[in-house]
Structure formats: structure tokens, C-alpha cells
Amino acid sequence: MADSMAPTAPQDGETRRDFLQLVTGAFAAVGVGAVVWPFISSMNPARDVLALSTTEVDLTPIATGSAVTVMWRGKPVFVRNRTAEEIQVARQVPLSQLPDPATDQSRVKKDQWLVLVGVCTHLGCVPLGQKPTDPRGDYGGWFCPCHGSHYDTSGRIRKGPAPTNLLVPEYAFTSDTQIRVG
Amino acid sequence: MATGLHKSDVANPVLRWIDARLPVITLMQKEYGTFPTPRNFNYLWNFGALAMVNLLVMIATGVVLAMHYTPHVSMAFDSVERIMRDVNYGWLLRYVHANGASMFFIVVYIHIWRGLYYGSYKAPRELLWMLGVVIFLLMMATAFMGYVLPWGQMSFWGATVITNLFSAIPLVGESIVTWLWGGFSVDNPTLNRFFSLHYLLPFVIFGVVFLHVAALHITGSNNPLGIDPKGPQDTLPFHPYYTAKDSVGLVVYFIVFAVLVFFFPNMLGHADNYIPANPLVTPPHIVPEWYFLPFYAILRAIPDKLGGVLMMFGAIAVLFVLPWLDTSPIRSMRFRPVARVALFIWLLSFLVLLYCGGKPPDEPFVTISRIATLYYFAYFLVILPLLGRLERPLPLPESIAMPVLRGGGPLPAGAMSKPMEKA
Numbered sequence: 001m002a003d004s005m006a007p008t009a010p011q012d013g014e015t016r017r018d019f020l021q022l023v024t025g026a027f028a029a030v031g032v033g034a035v036v037w038p039f040i041s042s043m044n045p046a047r048d049v050l051a052l053s054t055t056e057v058d059l060t061p062i063a064t065g066s067a068v069t070v071m072w073r074g075k076p077v078f079v080r081n082r083t084a085e086e087i088q089v090a091r092q093v094p095l096s097q098l099p100d101p102a103t104d105q106s107r108v109k110k111d112q113w114l115v116l117v118g119v120c121t122h123l124g125c126v127p128l129g130q131k132p133t134d135p136r137g138d139y140g141g142w143f144c145p146c147h148g149s150h151y152d153t154s155g156r157i158r159k160g161p162a163p164t165n166l167l168v169p170e171y172a173f174t175s176d177t178q179i180r181v182g
Numbered sequence: 183m184a185t186g187l188h189k190s191d192v193a194n195p196v197l198r199w200i201d202a203r204l205p206v207i208t209l210m211q212k213e214y215g216t217f218p219t220p221r222n223f224n225y226l227w228n229f230g231a232l233a234m235v236n237l238l239v240m241i242a243t244g245v246v247l248a249m250h251y252t253p254h255v256s257m258a259f260d261s262v263e264r265i266m267r268d269v270n271y272g273w274l275l276r277y278v279h280a281n282g283a284s285m286f287f288i289v290v291y292i293h294i295w296r297g298l299y300y301g302s303y304k305a306p307r308e309l310l311w312m313l314g315v316v317i318f319l320l321m322m323a324t325a326f327m328g329y330v331l332p333w334g335q336m337s338f339w340g341a342t343v344i345t346n347l348f349s350a351i352p353l354v355g356e357s358i359v360t361w362l363w364g365g366f367s368v369d370n371p372t373l374n375r376f377f378s379l380h381y382l383l384p385f386v387i388f389g390v391v392f393l394h395v396a397a398l399h400i401t402g403s404n405n406p407l408g409i410d411p412k413g414p415q416d417t418l419p420f421h422p423y424y425t426a427k428d429s430v431g432l433v434v435y436f437i438v439f440a441v442l443v444f445f446f447p448n449m450l451g452h453a454d455n456y457i458p459a460n461p462l463v464t465p466p467h468i469v470p471e472w473y474f475l476p477f478y479a480i481l482r483a484i485p486d487k488l489g490g491v492l493m494m495f496g497a498i499a500v501l502f503v504l505p506w507l508d509t510s511p512i513r514s515m516r517f518r519p520v521a522r523v524a525l526f527i528w529l530l531s532f533l534v535l536l537y538c539g540g541k542p543p544d545e546p547f548v549t550i551s552r553i554a555t556l557y558y559f560a561y562f563l564v565i566l567p568l569l570g571r572l573e574r575p576l577p578l579p580e581s582i583a584m585p586v587l588r589g590g591g592p593l594p595a596g597a598m599s600k601p602m603e604k605a
């Protein structure tokens with residue numbers, strides 16, 4: 001017995017052992033992966049969190065030049081009724097001057113209504129500019145006080161550390177005076 | 183004597199019976215009793231023991247706070263207010279826990295400074311040092327999540343900004359942030375998991391501290407001269423010499439701690455955290471807790487999002503490789519006239535960053551932060567590697583005993599023989 005298990009096993013025996021080790025190792029790795037996945041996945045949004053994902057907004061009370069903030073998926077959404085001047089300013093800038101080039105037209109469904117996720121694309125603060133008394137930054141849109149990002153009247157980033165424009169959420173006009181976000 | 187038993191020389195028969203089967207008494211005697219320790223420690227060598235005590239204070243107060251705290255967005259803030267007003271001594275437990283976090287960072291920052299100044303990160307203590315950096319990272323994660331629990335405005339917005347750091351990672355950043363949150367913003371799932379992890383991590387820290395100390399007891403302690411003990415004349419048994427010295431430090435530490443808790447309990451906190459969290463309104467000036475400010479300043483000094491995040495994490499990552507960046511074989515800065523000055527300027531840059539991190543992100547603070555950030559990294563990546571080659575160190579003393587005893591004096595009883603006999 002002991003002799004046949006001596007360390008000087010024949011050459012082909014060693015390759016068989018290597019193979020067995022490899023197969024065992026591979027199975028163990030797959031097994032560990034399969035066990036770890038439910039733990040990781042459980043930390044992703046649960047079904048009830050995913051379900052709470054639309055919000056209706058009535059546009060009638062929002063006068064020209066003012067804005068409201070509604071809550072969608074725990075985040076603020078800005079709905080602004082823009083003045084003609086604000087729209088004009090947003091459309092006059094050449095795209096070459098924008099850090100994240102996008103036309104104003106591509107960011108709205110109806111010229112006057114600008115709908116944005118009110119979360120700074122830098123590190124997630126809520127920019128100021130919704131209330132008439134708020135500072136609106138160098139470009140007349142929004143100003144994020146956390147690290148100084150300036151957004152224009154189309155919600156595009158113009159100055160500061162934020163890398164991209166304020167996000168336009170998925171939304172649809174359900175009637176002339178009502179939108180559904182999400 | 184039965185075979186398989188440890189040969190214990192404990193006098194008390196009951197304790198000897200235990201020690202023969204589980205030699206914890208022998209172990210403690212060896213590691214904390216007779217353990218040969220360099221005889222020339224100064225008070226900077228208190229801070230490891232202080233950090234250990236601080237960790238125990240945090241766990242003790244935390245476990246009791248958790249009995250009264252409710253990790254739910256609609257109840258967390260009120261449950262902390264109830265701890266403050268209605269729970270017997272709740273105010274004391276919370277103020278000790280909140281200020282204990284600040285004390286912990288003060289202690290650990292001084293502990294790290296000690297390592298930087300006396301070259302404790304150099305061979306053979308590289309792994310010991312790296313375990314320390316791991317503890318520091320775990321402490322930061324724990325304190326960050328703890329600060330979220332009271333669910334005030336700073337809790338909420340601090341959590342939002344810090345978790346959003348991960349959105350800077352290309353491609354997978356957004357998915358990682360959603361996963362961290364368990365939703366689409368910092369919300370109840372986030373608070374729940376932060377509480378779970380805030381409870382867990384201190385015990386993980388405890389485990390790493392054990393490894394840190396185990397590694398220390400292999401290499402032995404460094405000392406203010408940075409030279410190795412050459413024999414029993416250079417060391418003292420840990421007990422009673424350093425148990426006594428640590429006790430003196432502990433008393434001073436508890437006095438400072440008590441002054442904070444009883445006279446200035448909210449000085450290091452932010453008033454806005456007494457406003458309940460509101461996801462629709464960011465406070466005009468959000469700042470993290472003071473102990474994160476140097477790193478926050480580095481983040482804000484860089485005008486690029488990903489760049490800022492990388493530099494911020496890099497500021498800690500560089501500590502991991504410090505043992506290989508500092509190419510000088512001389513440990514203590516006492517004998518490195520140039521590196522010593524460079525290190526004091528580094529300390530200044532760290533303090534300047536701490537100051538700027540708490541200021542609004544305007545001029546002149548942005549420019550000052552940039553200069554300080556540049557120096558912070560230059561010290562590690564340029565100055566230390568070069569000085570190892572260029573600097574001419576001062577002559578090292580021949581042994582620890584020589585400068586301490588100024589040419590030799592009577593040795594304290596027990597210093598000579600005991601450690602070596604037992605070891």
C-alpha cells in the first residue's frame with residue numbers, strides 16, 4: 001500500500017492529479033460564486049422600491065418663469081415653466097461652448113417646459129434656483145453650492161466640477177396640463 | 183505530569199490548572215508582562231494603547247445606544263432625540279459615543295504621526311504599518327456610517343455626497359451607487375444597511391487590531407532613536423514600566439475626553455445635524471466631520487470628478503506603499519536633518535488641507551488646497567525617494583542605553599536579566 005502511494009508516482013498519475021485539482025478548484029469557484037451572488041444581489045433595489053417609480057405632476061399652477069419641485073424615486077424633480085427669454089438664451093449658445101454638448105431642443109418635449117432630475121451630476125446635492133430668492137449661478141439656471149457647479153436655463157453644465165448636464169428623466173405628457181414622470 | 187499539557191509556572195493551583203490547558207496567563211505574562219520593550223519610549227508611544235481603549239469605549243457605548251436606536255427613516259431622528267431626553271443617561275452615552283469618534287481620530291492621527299516621524303513603517307515593520315492603514319480605512323468607513331444614523335441633514339447629505347463618489351468610476355459607477363443605496367437615492371434601505379455595517383465593522387477592526395499587535399510582538403517596538411535594541415541593557419519589561427507610563431497617558435486622555443463630553447459636547451459636530459434629513463433641500467454649506475476634512479479638501483482641489491476621487495483615495499493608498507517609497511535606511515527623523523524639515527512641512531500641508539476642507543469651495547481656498555495637495559503627494563512620491571539617496575544623515579548613537587544613561591549609570595532592577603531569562 002504505502003509503496004504504491006510513494007511520492008515517486010508515474011508521470012501520467014501526476015497529470016491526472018493536476019486535472020482533478022483543476023476540476024475541484026473550478027467547481028469550488030463556481031460554488032462560491034453561486035453562494036455569494038444572492039448576498040450581493042439582495043442589496044440591489046427590492047421589488048417594492050422598483051414599483052414606486054412614477055409620479056404625476058399637474059402643470060396648471062406653475063406660472064411662466066416659476067418652477068416646482070416634486071419627488072420621484074426619492075429624488076427631487078424640477079419642473080420649470082421657462083420664459084421666452086430663457087429659452088432664447090439657451091438656444092443661442094454654440095454647442096462648442098458646452099462641456100457636455102446637447103441642444104436645448106433635445107432636452108425638452110415642449111419648449112416652455114423643462115423637466116430635470118434635480119440632482120447635481122457631481123456628487124448629488126440639490127442645486128439652488130427653484131425659489132425666486134435662490135442664487136441661480138452665472139448662467140441663470142441653477143447653482144450647486146456644494147462644490148460650485150453652474151447650470152444654464154436648459155440645465156446644462158457650464159462651469160464647475162460636475163461632468164454632465166442635469167439629467168432629463170423619462171416623462172410623458174398625459175394631457176396638455178399633466179405629465180407623468182417615470 | 184500528563185503529556186500534552188503546557189508546563190505552567192503560575193503559583194495559584196486553580197489558575198495553574200487552567201494555564202496548563204489554555205496558556206493564556208503565560209501568554210499575557212510573556213506579551214504584556216516581561217515583554218522586552220525599548221527603554222527610551224516617549225509619550226508618543228502611549229497612543230496605541232489609547233486607541234485600543236478608545237475602541238472598547240466605542241463598542242461599549244455603541245452596544246447600549248443600539249438598544250434604544252431605531253434604524254428607520256421616519257423614526258431614526260426621533261429615536262436619537264429620545265436617547266438624549268428620555269433614556270436614563272442617554273445623553274451621556276450618545277455624547278461619549280459621538281465625541282469618542284473624534285477622540286479616536288485624534289489618537290489615531292497622532293499614532294500615525296509617530297510612525298511617520300520615527301520611521302516605524304520601515305523594515306521589518308512594513309506589514310505592521312499596512313495593517314494600521316487597513317484599520318484607519320475601516321475606522322473611516324465605520325465613522326462615516328455612524329454619522330448617517332441620526333438621520334439629520336448632515337447625515338443625509340454627507341451620505342449622498344460620499345456614496346456618489348463611486349459614480350465617478352467609469353461604466354459601472356452608477357450601478358455601484360444604486361447597489362450601495364439599495365434604491366435610487368439615499369433612503370431607508372441605505373439607513374438599514376449602514377446600521378448593520380456600523381455594528382459589524384468595529385468588531386472587524388478588533389480582529390485587525392489583533393493582527394496588528396501580533397505583528398508588533400514579532401518585530402518588537404520601534405523607539406525614538408529608531409535603532410534596534412542590542413541587548414537587555416536597552417530594554418525594560420513592559421510591566422510595570424510601560425503599563426505605568428500608559429496609565430499616565432490614559433488619565434490625561436480621559437481628562438481631555440471628559441472636557442469635550444461635559445463642556446463642549448457639540449463643538450466638533452455640525453448644528454445642521456439637529457435638523458431632520460430633508461431629501462429636497464441641501465444645506466447651503468455641507469461639510470463632513472472634521473476628521474475627513476483633509477481628504478475632502480483634496481477631493482475639491484481637483485477640478486475633475488474622477489480625478490478628484492482618485493486623488494482622495496490615492497492620499498490614503500500612498501501610505502500603503504510608503505515603506506518602499508522611503509529609501510533611507512535611517513528610521514528616526516532625529517538623524518535626518520533634511521527629511522525632518524520636509525516632514526514638518528508635510529504636517530503643515532495636512533493641517534492646511536484640514537482647514538481648507540471646512541471652508542467654502544472659493545478662492546483663495548481652492549488655490550491653497552491645490553498647493554497643499556501637491557506637497558502632500560510630493561513628499562511621498564518625490565522627496566522621500568530622493569532624500570534616501572541625497573541626504574547625509576547625522577551619526578547614529580551606538581545603542582539605546584548610551585544616550586539614555588549618558589555614558590552609563592545604574593540599571594533599574596529587573597531591566598537586565600528578567601526579560602531574557604523568561605523569553
Ligand code: HEM
Binds near residue numbers: 240244247276329385
Ligand atoms: C470604531 C468604532 C466606532 C466609531 C468610530 C463610531 C462612530 C459613530 C459616529 C460618528 C456616530 C454618530 C454620532 C452622532 O453624531 O450622533 C455613531 C452613532 C451610532 N453608533 Fe457608532 N461608532 C463605533 C462603534 C459602534 C458600535 C460597536 C455600535 C453598536 C454596537 C455603534 C452604534 C451606534 C449607534 C446606535 C449610533 C446612533 C446613535 C447616535 O447617533 O448617537 N457604534 N457612531
Ligand code: FES
Binds near residue numbers: 121123124144147
Ligand atoms: S455636488 Fe454639486 S457641485 Fe458637487
